[in-house]
Amino acid sequence: MRKFLSRALKVAGVAFIILVLAYSAVAVVLYSSMGRFPLKDTPPPPRRINNLVWPTVGFPAVTRPGYSVVVEFDPGNGVQDAGRENPAGWKASMKASRAGLSSLTYRLKALKAWLAFSERWPRGTRHGSPRKVWRVEFQVPPETVPELYDLTVEAVKGEGWTPDTQPHSVSVTDKANNDFRFVTLADIHVHRRDISWLFQEQTDKGISRDGTPVYFEEAIEQVNLIRPDFVILLGDFVRAQHSPGDYQLEFEEFFKTMLRFEVPVFTVPGNHDLYVNEVNGAKVWEETFGPLRYSFDMANCHFTAVNTSDWPFQDRIVMEKFGLFVYPRKWQGQVSRASNERDPETFKGQLAWIRDDLEAHAESRLRVVLMHHDPYTPDGEGRAWENERFAGAFTMGGGGKGRRALLELFSRCRVDSVFSGHLHCDDVGRERWSAGGGETVFANQTCVYFDEGGVQEKYPGYRLVEIEGAAVTSFAYLDREHSIPLYDGSVLDGETNVDRLSLPAISAEYAEPEADREAAGAAWTVRSYLAQPMELRGLVTGVDSPDGGFVARGGEIYRVVPIPGTGRSLVYLSARLGAGVPGRSASDTGKPFEREVSVRPAEAEVEAAARALTP
Ligand SMILES: [Fe+2]
Numbered sequence: 001m002r003k004f005l006s007r008a009l010k011v012a013g014v015a016f017i018i019l020v021l022a023y024s025a026v027a028v029v030l031y032s033s034m035g036r037f038p039l040k041d042t043p044p045p046p047r048r049i050n051n052l053v054w055p056t057v058g059f060p061a062v063t064r065p066g067y068s069v070v071v072e073f074d075p076g077n078g079v080q081d082a083g084r085e086n087p088a089g090w091k092a093s094m095k096a097s098r099a100g101l102s103s104l105t106y107r108l109k110a111l112k113a114w115l116a117f118s119e120r121w122p123r124g125t126r127h128g129s130p131r132k133v134w135r136v137e138f139q140v141p142p143e144t145v146p147e148l149y150d151l152t153v154e155a156v157k158g159e160g161w162t163p164d165t166q167p168h169s170v171s172v173t174d175k176a177n178n179d180f181r182f183v184t185l186a187d188i189h190v191h192r193r194d195i196s197w198l199f200q201e202q203t204d205k206g207i208s209r210d211g212t213p214v215y216f217e218e219a220i221e222q223v224n225l226i227r228p229d230f231v232i233l234l235g236d237f238v239r240a241q242h243s244p245g246d247y248q249l250e251f252e253e254f255f256k257t258m259l260r261f262e263v264p265v266f267t268v269p270g271n272h273d274l275y276v277n278e279v280n281g282a283k284v285w286e287e288t289f290g291p292l293r294y295s296f297d298m299a300n301c302h303f304t305a306v307n308t309s310d311w312p313f314q315d316r317i318v319m320e321k322f323g324l325f326v327y328p329r330k331w332q333g334q335v336s337r338a339s340n341e342r343d344p345e346t347f348k349g350q351l352a353w354i355r356d357d358l359e360a361h362a363e364s365r366l367r368v369v370l371m372h373h374d375p376y377t378p379d380g381e382g383r384a385w386e387n388e389r390f391a392g393a394f395t396m397g398g399g400g401k402g403r404r405a406l407l408e409l410f411s412r413c414r415v416d417s418v419f420s421g422h423l424h425c426d427d428v429g430r431e432r433w434s435a436g437g438g439e440t441v442f443a444n445q446t447c448v449y450f451d452e453g454g455v456q457e458k459y460p461g462y463r464l465v466e467i468e469g470a471a472v473t474s475f476a477y478l479d480r481e482h483s484i485p486l487y488d489g490s491v492l493d494g495e496t497n498v499d500r501l502s503l504p505a506i507s508a509e510y511a512e513p514e515a516d517r518e519a520a521g522a523a524w525t526v527r528s529y530l531a532q533p534m535e536l537r538g539l540v541t542g543v544d545s546p547d548g549g550f551v552a553r554g555g556e557i558y559r560v561v562p563i564p565g566t567g568r569s570l571v572y573l574s575a576r577l578g579a580g581v582p583g584r585s586a587s588d589t590g591k592p593f594e595r596e597v598s599v600r601p602a603e604a605e606v607e608a609a610a611r612a613l614t615p
Contacts, residue, residue, distance in 0.1 A: 042245035044279045045252055047287040051075050051162060052153045053133065054120040055169040057259075058267030058289025061151075062171045062230065062298060066142035068111060069170065071153055072118055073134040075162070076127035084134060087113050089156040092138045094149035097168050098262055100542055103564045104145060108138035121291045122353050145561045146174040148264055171264040173229065178299035178365075178470070180229040184463045186372075186421025187447035188216050189272065190254040191239035192246055206449040215449050215460045216257055218486055222506055224262045227538035228464065229298070231263055234421040234445070235270020235309075235372030240277045241318045242325055247277040251284060262538065266296070270372040270422060271309040271331045277318040293350060295357050301467060302364035304357050308333040308373040308384075310350055310402070327397070333373025333385040333422075334400030341404035344412070351405050358413035365470035367415045374420040375406045376442040378429040384422050384444075407431070410440045417472055418442045419465070425458055428481040443475055446483045453499040459483075459490035460498070478532055488529035489586035500586035505529050506577070508539060508597075520544065521600035526554075527592040528577040539573040539597055546601030554597035571599050 048057070054072040055061035061069045071092065084090070087110035096104040115132045124130035134155070149170040154163040193207045208214050223231055237258075238250035258265060267289040274281040274292075285292060292307040309316070315330040335354070339346040344355050358367060373384035387398040410418065411434045418440060429442040446458045461483030466474040477484045482492050487501035511523040522541040528534055539555060545568055550557055555575035562569045575597045583590035 040245045040278065042248045042278060045248055045255070045284055045288065049126050049166070049287055049290065050164050051155070052151070052164040052166050053118070053125045054290065055151060056166050056290040057168050058265065059120065059291065059294055060169045060171055060264040060266070062173060062264060063140055064173060065140060065144040065146070068137050068139045070135050070137045071151070072120055072125070073136060073153055073155055074125045074127050075155070084155065085113050087111060089113065090136045091154040093152050094170055097148045097150050101147065101561070101563060101570060103566070104147070104561070106141050106144055108140060110136055110138055112137040120294060122293055123291065126286050140172060144172050146172050146559070148262060167259060168261070168264065171230065175229070179468045180299055181464060181466045182230045182232060183223050183226065183228045184232045184234055184419050184445060184465065185219055185448055186234035186445050187236040187270070187424055187449065188213070188233065188254065189236055189239050189447070189449045189451070190216060190250050190257065191451070192242065192249060206451050211253070213253065213257055213449065215486065218504060219448050219460070219462060220257070220260045222486060222504065223462070225506060225508055225536050225538040226464065226534070227536070228263060230266060231261060232266045232370055232419065233268065234370060234419060235268050236272045236421065237270070238272055240272050240275045240281065241327060244278055244320065247275065247279055247281060247284070255288065266305065266370070268305045268370045268372060269307050269309060274309045274316055275318050275328055276313060276316045280313065281316065293353065297364070300364055301366040301368060302361035304354060304367070304369045306335060306354060306369060306371040307350065308335055308371045310334045310336050330397060330400065332398035332400050333375065333403065335402030335406060337401065338405045341402070342408055344409060347405060351402055354406070355409055358409060358415065362413065366467070366472070367413060369410065369415050369418045371418065371420050373422050374418070374427070374442055374444045375403045376418070376429040376431060377444065378427050380429065380431065384420070414438060415440045417475070419463070420444050421447065426482045428476070450498045454497065455495045456498050457495055459496040459501070460486045461490065462486065484530065488590050489583040489588060491585060497586045503529065503589060506534060506536070508536070510541070520604060521550070521598060523596060523598035525594065526575055526577060526597055527580070527594050529580045529582050529590045529592045531579050531582050533579055534577045535574060536577060537572070537574045539575060540570060541599065542568050542570050543599065545569040546603060548602040550599050551602045551605045552597070552599045554595050557599065573597060573599060
């Protein structure tokens with residue numbers, strides 16, 4: 001018996017060693033540089049950030065009429081040292097980004113120009129290591145209409161001028177109070193439509209057969225209807241891991257689509273966005289959206305955007321082996337670096353920057369951190385950071401550093417909220433601050449797209465975050481933990497057939513104004529299947545400008561903007577929708593709250609009233 005046992009142990013030992021060796025061999029083959037994606041001829045996306053390095057399309061300026069904006073201009077060719085302190089050597093203009101309003105333009109007055117280190121690019125500007133850029137203060141004309149604008153800045157260069165433009169980079173707001181609201185969207189994953197597997201049919205809803213990102217377009221439409229003060233995109237805009245050249249094609253599709261937002265957009269990088277697939281995603285990011293990490297203030301609330309895919313180049317490479325794609329080595333969270341994650345004094349690199357940024361804003365009313373990977377997750381384990389084990393043997397994807405360090409900083413620096421994505425699910429964790437007096441809420445959220453169809457324990461959605469009186473008063477649907485669903489029939493605590501989702505949870509059906517004078521104006525049928533009230537501020541229409549002004553029904557006019565040179569005006573209305581009755585599943589239609597919202601010339605109202613009185 002003993003002999004048998006010792007033999008069995010020996011066999012088990014040898015089998016174990018063989019297994020370990022086999023796993024190691026597989027790991028070496030998978031992750032050696034051998035067989036990386038071959039280079040194809042797909043050109044890299046065009047460089048979109050050139051000389052005007054702030055504000056940018058992914059890191060816009062939010063300001064008010066009559067206020068000033070300090071832009072950053074880096075010619076990137078050494079001409080920084082030429083004397084340009086004279087404001088007369090600088091010009092800037094803004095053109096409304098909204099379709100139909102492009103004739104609304106303003107010249108900005110240059111007040112001051114000086115050379116200084118960038119305040120917007122913590123690692124130095126897109127052109128390289130920290131060095132001085134031209135910071136130019138421009139005044140936004142006091143008569144500026146609150147809208148989103150494309151900004152063009154010109155600098156004297158020898159005998160001519162070099163204009164540079166950033167679309168959607170300046171948002172002008174006339175908010176009188178400090179309350180505001182924003183939408184967060186995560187994991188949009190615009191991708192090519194060729195990733196079906198044998199047992200996993202790709203849904204038409206993530207990407208349609210003609211390549212349209214259906215859910216993303218629906219999200220943009222609903223966000224424009226809500227018209228929050230801004231939107232935050234929490235990373236993973238593309239997929240970039242199926243075949244060579246994916247990155248460029250997906251990225252272009254994403255960029256083209258995101259310009260449909262009619263509100264300013266702040267972008268935060270996810271792992272997929274920084275993958276190396278023919279091109280280096282981190283470089284493309286900086287050439288398109290702006291810095292990988294940055295911070296900004298909104299009504300004395302401080303926002304810090306963090307890059308949680310802080311992995312070296314080698315770990316971000318997507319490869320192809322034997323005709324199959326192989327994930328990059330790392331896709332979970334990492335923020336470097338610290339020799340002791342419990343001791344902020346030892347932090348370096350991005351962690352030191354986060355520490356300094358949060359400490360410098362200790363007096364802000366609220367600190368909010370935006371990041372792709374949630375360092376906490378409800379149980380405190382940090383599922384977006386942990387090691388994933390391949391067949392129980394070696395780790396893939398995870399093992400990232402900096403998780404503890406972030407939690408330490410958030411607790412010490414009294415961070416109020418952390419918004420994240422990556423895990424494609426609604427999860428909320430809470431941790432008390434070490435010194436007491438409050439807690440950090442870690443709000444992870446669902447995705448916008450699904451590559452797999454069928455039944456899922458999630459649905460596409462978004463968070464609408466409301467800040468009132470220096471506090472986050474709402475960030476979840478029905479004030480629980482969920483995201484607000486994009487479609488009726490989404491099941492909160494159960495299974496949703498995502499293929500069957502088709503009825504937008506909120507919508508506004510526009511009725512074209514009729515030709516006869518009485519009916520001149522415009523009307524919408526607005527609907528909401530949401531089980532909570534919703535305020536829409538994005539009912540915007542162009543109508544002929546009457547002498548006596550407009551009258552609204554079913555909603556309120558909050559702005560009228562004459563469109564230069566047309567005799568027409570753009571009318572902005574808000575409408576408060578009551579709660580509807582949501583459908584119980586994707587094949588069961590709910591009962592919407594429905595309302596007509598219309599706007600007409602005031603004289604048409606008077607005429608109609610007079611006629612009603614005539615016997
Ligand atoms: Fe991700």
